[in-house]
Amino acid sequence: MNPAPPxxxxxxxxxxxxNEKELIRMSQQGDxxxxxxxxxxxxxxxxxxxxxxxxxxxxxxxxxxxxxIKAWKSLARFEGKSAxxxxxxRITSNLAIDRMRxxxxxxxxxxxxxxxxxxxxxxxxxxHLMDSTHPSTGLQQGELRSQIMAxxxxxxxxxxxxxxxxxxxxxxxxxxxxxxxxxxxTVMSRLFYARKNLKRLLKGIV
Amino acid sequence: xxxxxxxxxxxxxxxxxxxxxxxxDFVAKLVYARNQPPQEKSDxxxxxxxxxxxxxxxxxxxxxxxxxxxxxxxxxxxxxxxxGQDFSLKIEELGHQDGKYRLRINLFxxxxxxxxxxxxxxxxxxxxxxxxxxxQGELILVIEMTDK
Amino acid sequence: MNPESGKKTPRPPETxxxxxxxxxxxxxxxxxxxxxxxxxxxxxxxxxxxxxKIREVLRKNIxxxxxxxxxxxxxxxxxxxLHAEKRRTPAREVRSHLLASLSRLWAPAFGAALVILLLxxxxxxxxxxxxxxxxxxxxxxxxxxHVYATAFKSREAGVTVIWxxxxxxxxxxxxxx
Numbered sequence: 459m460n461p462a463p464p465x466x467x468x469x470x471x472x473x474x475x476x477n478e479k480e481l482i483r484m485s486q487q488g489d490x491x492x493x494x495x496x497x498x499x500x501x502x503x504x505x506x507x508x509x510x511x512x513x514x515x516x517x518x519x520x521x522x523x524x525x526x527i528k529a530w531k532s533l534a535r536f537e538g539k540s541a542x543x544x545x546x547x548r549i550t551s552n553l554a555i556d557r558m559r560x561x562x563x564x565x566x567x568x569x570x571x572x573x574x575x576x577x578x579x580x581x582x583x584x585x586h587l588m589d590s591t592h593p594s595t596g597l598q599q600g601e602l603r604s605q606i607m608a609x610x611x612x613x614x615x616x617x618x619x620x621x622x623x624x625x626x627x628x629x630x631x632x633x634x635x636x637x638x639x640x641x642x643x644t645v646m647s648r649l650f651y652a653r654k655n656l657k658r659l660l661k662g663i664v
Numbered sequence: 665x666x667x668x669x670x671x672x673x674x675x676x677x678x679x680x681x682x683x684x685x686x687x688x689d690f691v692a693k694l695v696y697a698r699n700q701p702p703q704e705k706s707d708x709x710x711x712x713x714x715x716x717x718x719x720x721x722x723x724x725x726x727x728x729x730x731x732x733x734x735x736x737x738x739x740x741x742x743x744x745x746x747x748g749q750d751f752s753l754k755i756e757e758l759g760h761q762d763g764k765y766r767l768r769i770n771l772f773x774x775x776x777x778x779x780x781x782x783x784x785x786x787x788x789x790x791x792x793x794x795x796x797x798x799x800q801g802e803l804i805l806v807i808e809m810t811d812k
Numbered sequence: 813m814n815p816e817s818g819k820k821t822p823r824p825p826e827t828x829x830x831x832x833x834x835x836x837x838x839x840x841x842x843x844x845x846x847x848x849x850x851x852x853x854x855x856x857x858x859x860x861x862x863x864x865k866i867r868e869v870l871r872k873n874i875x876x877x878x879x880x881x882x883x884x885x886x887x888x889x890x891x892x893x894l895h896a897e898k899r900r901t902p903a904r905e906v907r908s909h910l911l912a913s914l915s916r917l918w919a920p921a922f923g924a925a926l927v928i929l930l931l932x933x934x935x936x937x938x939x940x941x942x943x944x945x946x947x948x949x950x951x952x953x954x955x956x957x958h959v960y961a962t963a964f965k966s967r968e969a970g971v972t973v974i975w976x977x978x979x980x981x982x983x984x985x986x987x988x989x
Contacts, residue, residue: 484974497886498881501879501883502878502883505886526890527894537982602869602873631835647831649835651828651862663981720882721882721973759883773982776955779953779959779961780951780952780953786917789972793973793974794976
């Protein structure tokens with residue numbers, strides 16, 4: 459990367475954009491403009507997470523806005539122990555999980571996490587997905603994505619969220635544990651069973 | 665003195681001429697923006713650069729100028745020509761310097777005041793105001809200062 | 813399957829370490845534990861492959877998400893909602909009469925100071941005559957209940973916008989335009 463050119467006059471040298479830490483501190487003191495800059499920096503990521511969990515643009519947009527409203531109200535409690543975006547993700551995923559629970563019209567198809575056995579290779583649960591005539595090799599990427607999305611919609615809110623945080627957002631287990639407010643063992647367990655569920659739901663495709 | 669009113673009259677004329685010299689035209693356009701394609705092919709009648717700004721800001725695909733009006737703005741003119749049957753503007757100049765005009769704008773719908781704003785304008789630097797939802801889309805008010 | 817009882821044999825809880833193994837997130841002792849489990853039950857290798865396959869398919873098909881709102885507009889929407897909530901905050905939150913009377917005294921004084929400051933700054937800015945490519949909005953008011961206006965500069969679109977929410981819908985009627 460090329461180094462930035464030196465400022466052409468001394469005034470430019472004394473003026474610099476505040477960094478994220480400074481913006482957070484200013485926001486905690488009630489500076490709305492500083493908070494606006496934080497919102498503008500992170501709105502894409504927060505929307506992306508909401509969208510990947512909820513699969514509905516209007517809901518995701520509303521949830522992303524709600525995240526920043528809640529974050530503004532709770533800013534005093536942000537101690538900077540984790541990255542700011544991890545903290546935002548925590549708010550987003552909590553709100554998303556709540557929303558999914560409220561909107562749940564049918565029971566989810568997760569495995570019972572206790573009684574997993576070696577014989578759990580029976581017929582897929584989500585038959586409409588499996589009725590697809592597309593062989594795995596013949597699926598276009600768009601179709602495959604739709605199938606994956608439909609399968610994710612069948613998971614419980616926690617399983618869907620953990621998959622999105624790991625596979626789409628590429629967070630490590632420690633970060634996911636922070637976001638989902640659980641321990642690393644639970645993250646591992648949720649991921650393991652979420653993937654198993656997806657495998658069943660996508661049988662014939664994966 | 666034979667013409668006691670000559671100097672005051674000259675002064676007044678000079679003042680009015682100076683006003684006339686700096687006065688710019690203000691153009692207000694009420695744009696009907698929507699996503700449903702129009703029945704017949706219509707020319708939006710908007711400058712492409714401005715159209716791009718509207719599209720980027722509001723995300724609508726189709727635009728039509730529903731009404732537009734043009735008028736110079738000075739300290740002595742406040743009532744702007746009406747925009748269609750129901751919308752009207754009152755634009756008042758609060759000051760100007762170096763090509764920059766400070767205006768107070770009032771937007772009315774059926775003679776009810778909707779909005780008042782104070783804005784500094786420069787030539788060809790538009791202001792967009794999101795208006796009410798209308799029919800299948802929204803009305804967007806575009807105000808800009810142009811040469812006469 | 814347990815041949816004696818005919819019931820399914822539960823797997824040890826550490827089986828979930830397979831997820832951590834696939835993601836490279838296990839510590840030393842966890843890795844040893846899962847290795848020994850796989851040695852005892854080779855069918856766990858299939859489970860590991862399954863975890864890897866799903867992981868790969870998901871990662872190769874990450875959906876592209878783009879927020880439909882540009883940053884300035886998104887922020888203006890958040891601000892609108894924050895302001896709307898603020899307006900809804902009941903007055904009982906003022907904790908005491910003393911505080912209330914103090915706030916009554918201080919609010920106009922603070923407001924006046926703010927106006928003077930804004931006028932001073934605005935005047936300075938106005939007469940500095942810089943060639944901004946944005947119209948500068950210094951004040952916006954609405955006159956109807958539930959109608960809110962926010963002014964912002966959309967850097968992306970390169971234009972100043974006054975975003976008004978809450979106007980009543982206007983049906984299309986002949987002769988309106």
